[in-house]
Amino acid sequence: MSLQGRILVITGNGKGKTTAALGTAFRALGHGQKVCVLQFLKGQGRYGERLMAEKTPGLDWFICGRGFVFIKEKIDEDRQAAREGFALAEKLVAGDQYDLLILDEITYLPLYDFLDVEEIVRLLAGRPPRLSVIITGRQAHPRLIEIADTVTSMESVKHGYEQGIKAQQGIEF
Ligand code: ATP
Ligand code: MG
Secondary structure, three states, X not given: OOOOOOEEEEEEOOOOHXXXXXXXXXXXXXXXXXXXXXXXXXXXXXXHHHHHHHOOOOEEEEEOOOOOOOOHHHXXXXXXXXXXXXXXXXXXXXXXXXXXXXEEOOOHHHHOOOOOHHHHHHHHHOOOOXXXXXXXXOOOOHHHHHHOOEEEEEOOOOOHHHHOOOOOOOOOO
């Protein structure tokens, strides 16, 4: 059975974007589909989801970026990491190995002028027909919203962080 790939955007300021994408990965894996996660602008760290990915067949995981963005002196490094990550995304799409590709935090690339949004649009337009793509991150560019078939905005009603609750293992990382 050949499925028509979808484009989903999960944006907004509330918590739950990356984890919603990973919930969809879990769903796809259950059907024996092949899933790839590519994380932009995130550093290496002991994120529970990555530790789980290592033990999960059918799920490939790539990280680009140093984790700490928007320090003025380091902006060129961030730009380069972002561009390298995007080149990897192009390779992963062209390889046609996956049913679902999650481009986690990719919204920040056009937002910080690391990449022209039209490059993302082109990549998605030229993807293999069966490939679904989930884009996550705050402030998704209007063009990404336009080309997606499904767009969700997470609204923050409140977040523990605002009450002084620190990032917690199993919930935040
Ligand atoms: P999650 O990874 O938990 O699904 P997210 O992808 O929606 O969250 P990001 O914008 O990627 O959130 O932020 C990453 C981290 O910031 C997460 O640890 C998350 O808990 C935290 N965070 C998300 N939303 C808020 C918020 N409104 N206030 C403070 N911290 C937040
Ligand atoms: Mg996220």
